[in-house]
Amino acid sequence: MVSVVSRCTVFPAQKSALPDLKLSVSDLPMLSCHYIQKGCLFLHPHFPVPEMLSHLKHSLSIALLHFPPLAGRLVTDSAGYVYITCNDAGVDFIHADGSHLLAGDLDIPAGLKGFFACDYLVSYQGHFRPLLAVQVTALADGVFIGCTVNHAVTDGTSFWNFFNTFAEVSRGGNWISRSPDFSRDSVLISPAVLKLPDGGPTVTFDVDAPLKERIFGFSRDSIRRLKAEVNYGCGKSDGGAGAGAIDLVELMGKHSHDTRGKSTAEISSFQSLCALLWRGITRARDLPSSKTTTFRMAVNCRHRLEPKLNPLYFGNAIQSIPTYATAGNVLSQDLRWCAAELHKNVVAHDGATVRKYVAAWERDPRCFPLGNFDGAMITMGSSPRFPMYDNDFGWGKPAAVGSGPANKFDGKISAFPGRGGNGSVDLEVVLDPNTMAGLESDPEFMGYVSG
Structure with a gap:
């Protein structure tokens, strides 16, 4: 769909004085994952493409002053x-031509192969390849800026802090509002050694498996109905619940804003969405009732540890929480039961649990196995809370956020803030084509989908 016009290396505006940063027990497992690929679509920049490219290269060079690890490389010492x-080895900067395309032609946020550099590059290759690549694709009526970042170096929190800093510099910021924290003095830094095969690890799923992607949109009202159904049994989307249910949803929404603090007894909107997916995908897969299903959710550990990590800690500070249940229980119990199972595990994942996970990894250091190995797994990544739309390179905020083909397999779900804003959520769902057809015809699931 697009063609590469040029590529070059961009270096930090000044040499770095930052010492080597040891990879943590959250970083190392990602060495077998693809680089992260996320980007934003912007409409109608008000200057010519050559001028825009020169400006973005300069801004990237300055942004790297604040994120010097991204201009570095991975190294493994003798131990x-x-x-x-x-x-300061630099990052890749690519200019691609998509001037025959209109922004409305793009399938966003999925289906953007060609709009990112380094498709399917495994993070271990950061020993030999740049840790960051920025591709700027000029469209007929806009521009897409895609960032590809080594997943052993950043998680989603660090990724979007960099992306937004890049934008902040571009629009003329004289100071950086969210400086990253490069400390390496927490329990995540371990003396354990991860043994890697010669040549490095590979991804643990089949990148050539047939898949279908779709974005399911959930409006603010739809999500509030779902949350009310899960917590109070009053928001069911049956086409006739109508005013009474919505009135109670509005009441509960007001109550949640009026109450000081947040009760851990209430199941969150996101956990409610995850439960809806768990049931819909399990039903579509037509699994035996005795088959154990797994729903994995990535959680941010920065605020869970004691002492807490800096919210802008640079690196990976995530752990994957699995919730298990037989297909029979997922489908015979109600939506609230599934949501409560997920909620219970998230609430229980405190500082002691983070340390338990660290100790378990130290006993058996290994890369993270991504994939759907038994036909009954779902993996939720990214977050609708990430500030994906909170960036402006000088010509307005993004019209849409998109992803590349990295780390996609049957059962991989990624959450985005909804393009419509106002508390809406977009879920990027990747499934086997037959499973996707089943999900698209599932009355319970589609009853909450808004677009």
Whole structure:
């Protein structure tokens, strides 16, 4: 769909004084994952493409002053420890031509192969390849800026902090509002060594498996109805619940804003959405009732540890929480039961649990196995809370957020803030084509889908 016009290396505006950063027990497992690929669509920049490209290269060079690890490379020392060396080796900058395309032609946020560099590049290759690549694709009526970042170096929190800092510099910011924290003094830094095969690890799923992607949109009202159904049994989408149910949803929404603090007894909107997916996908897969299903959710550990990590801690600070239930229980119990199972595990994942996960990894250091290995797994990634639309390169906020083909397999779900804003959520769902057909015809699931 697009063609590469040019590529070059962009270096930080000044040499880095940051020492080598040791990869943590949250970083190391990601060495077998693809680089993260996320980007934003902007409409009608008000200057010519050559001028825009020159401006973005300059802004990227300055942004790298604040994120010197992204201009470095991975190194492994003689003891087997892996570090980021902040050696100013630079990042890739690619200009691609999509001038025959209109923004409305793009299938966003899915289906953007060609709009990102380094498709299917495994994070271990950061020993030899740049840790960051920025591709700027000029369209007939806009521009798409796609960032590809090594997943052993950043999680979603760090990724979007960099992306938004890049935008902040571009629009003329004289100071950086969210400076990253590069400390390496927490329980996540371990003496354990991850043994890697010669040549490095590979992804643990079949990148050539047939898949279908679709974005399911959930409006603010739809999500509030779902949350009310899960928590109070009053928001069911049956086409006739109508005013009474919505009135109670509005009442409960007001109550949640009026109440000081947040009760851990209430199941969140996101957990409610996850439960809806769990049931819909399990039903579509037509699994035996005795088959154990797994729903994995990535959680941010920065605020769960004691002492807490800085909210802008740079690196990966995530752990994957699995919730197990037989297909029979997922489908015979109600939506609230599924949501409560997910909620229980999230609430229980406190600082002691984070440390338990760290200790378990130290006993058996390994890369993270991504995939749907038994036909009954779902993995939720990203977050609708990430500030994906909170960036402005100088020509307005994004019209849409998109992803590349990285880390996609049957059962992979990614959450985005809804393009319509106002508390809406978009879910990027990747499934086997037959499973997707079943989900698209599932009355319970589609009853809450808004677009």
